[in-house]
Amino acid sequence: MDKLRIGAVSYLNTKPLVYGIQQRLPGAEVVFDLPSRLADQLHAGQLDVALIPSVEYFRHADDYEIVSDACIACRGPVWSVRLLSRVPVPEIKTLALDEGSRTSAALVQVLLKQQYGLTPELHPLPIDASPDTLSTDAVLLIGDRAMHPTTGLYQEIWDLGDRWCSWSKLPFVFAMWIGRRGVDHRELADALQHCRDAGMEHLQQLATEHAGTHGLTVSDCFAYLSRYLHFTLGDEERQGLELYRSEATKLGLIAS
Template sequence: MSRLRIGQVDYLNCLPVYHALEEGLLSLDAELVKGAPTCLNKLFLQGDLDVTPISSIEYARNMDYCLILPGLSISAKGRVSNTLFFSKLPVTELEGRNVSLAETSAASVVLLKVLFDHYYHVDVQFETLSPELDHMMAWSDGALLTGDDAMLAYQRVKEEHLPYHVTDLGEVWQEFTGEKMVYALWVVRSSDSNDRSDKIAKISNILLESKIMGLNRMPAIIAQARKQTGLPLPVIEDYFATISYDFDESCRRALLVYYDYAYKSGLIDERAKLHVWGESVE
């Protein structure tokens, strides 16, 4: 049996889940593959990863291909600090304008489009560009950035007093729906769920154990995050305080609301159901 390959989003938000594995505090007979969310989505869907965090919208688009691993997500209730929309005008004044989208996050792109359709009721023209604020704003009147790129760009906006409005999409989503936003899920290929069930169970348990260990070692993770990004300590501490890594009933409810709006906007072909590894399929 070949060695399993596990995706790891190369952003700060995954550090608590993978810290114990990277530091050798837990042993795992698998290869860790780092990349941006959209890169890992692609690798998983073409069969080059066995387990990975995947953009929550890509699960909905490929729910017959994968199962959700229990107990893990990247989510936040309201403000999240790494899913930010920068604009030259207030969002409600962007009718008919150009908006650039980072090529790195599928879930946040759909979130922004849903909010434009159902919350702001503003029609704009979208273009996907590399995640660099100056380049994006040279082309457009608004730019979506995610992950570390968003946090670093926001720090620049504050320090250089750049004339941009900054909208936290997690905060707006909560205002609109009252729900948290689930940005990513950990998934396994459905075809592996029987053939490699013992190995999948072991990896699922190790990831959960690693998450718990990481959350108990936050000072070390925060120090690593500061070294990795150069962001101020209060920014990093605040960021990790907003992120949740659980997958509970509130996450399930929030996902179904998100998928319902994505379906209404024509961004997925059907309303998704949540198929979780180890649970019976209704």
Template sequence: MAIRLGRIGYLNVLPIYHPLESGIIENDFEVVSGPPSKLNILMDEGKLDISAASSIEYARHAEKYYLVPDIAIGSRGPVQSVLLLSRFPVEELEGKTILVSSQTHTSAALLSVLQSQHWNITTDYSIGSASFALQNGDRPDAILAIGDEALNLRYHPEYPHRIDLGEAWRELTGLPFIFGVWLVQRKSWEEHKEKLMDAAKKLIKGKEWGTANMAQICSMAAEKSCMTDEEMSSYFKGLVYDLGPEEKEGMLVFYRHLKESGLIERIPELIFIP
């Protein structure tokens, strides 16, 4: 049985997946790529065995999953690829509408937390593609852009106010923010424990290879982007790929805010593969 592995279709996971997809680390994964929202649904439906997923997906359905230890995707400050792009200063967004990317769950929840806990504003939301809206001449009051789209739109001349949600979270809590984690289906674990343990180890080896060869990763990523090698290096330096004590604390603080806001029913315990 080939392990069904979910891959976020963004540059930020290149350090983890390049050594796996290029054969540097041998594997027989069946890789399924997509935005976080798609992978969340596939994991919830039991169609993937192990996958990158939004940290809020674990909070919503923790009983279905184990966390993979020592691997995550987040930031300890500016993340650069989760941005609120606005035509107005953030304090002037009260009562206005924010276009939120349909590809995100965690970032949308983080935006809601920051609005209530950090900026003390209330806004309306619409769901859609920022790139599509802008190409069609629409100019929303503000845009929540994530991933490669955020990197491409971050200097849009009609959106002079750029709020980095990773940096805003750090200002609010002093903690890292974990946008994505790697999850294992508990049902799959019961049936294929050894193969999934091996898959988790290979993901961690991928992370270790990627972070040790970051200059090569940055050059590869820049070839597929409008960013220079220097800009790409700055981007990757701001990312967190570990899931240590501070990162776990940041996750639990986020979950507490989500519960207080009614976005999740309870704060889950962080339970890792046995």
């Protein structure tokens, strides 16, 4: 394990998955970065395993394998992935996509196409840019900044987890631990599942430690980690992944 390079994410929603990871894997190099950047590093061979957007697994399925049943998913509203629209959603013509995650970028396009037949013109939203300064009709936000949108600017706000689950009747998986084929991941899989299980046992501690830095009360932070998120990749989650892959492929969003 001393040469293993692991890419992890520093978002609030990943805290239960990386609980004690440095202690559990003392010989591994653990790098924290944005999900999209980790995906690029994994594809470039700079990492052996990473917590990356689910869509990236499908884009490079011949090279990758799912390492663990620890994941970031939802079975209803997720709170931290939102579509903010200045116009009624059926009137959206331009859409800015948060560059932090590629799974959510494909998800919002699938939902807009399925529910309203929309294919909006796409624009980037850089990580350090304020969504309130954009001229697009709508913007996709993920992560911590999606949890506190500016009030008064938007006519409609979609929680994409809620929209997906209501439409598909299946959970949605945002990110998974993915490894490069040809590496023995069995020991790592046990370690990652242990981290997840330990994190689930310490949700109150995590909420207390991280609420303030994310602009949340402790009770709201605990609710987010315990009620809005789901951290196990089960049979229904895999069915949701397959439906997502199918719909995204139809829109040409899976090709690498």
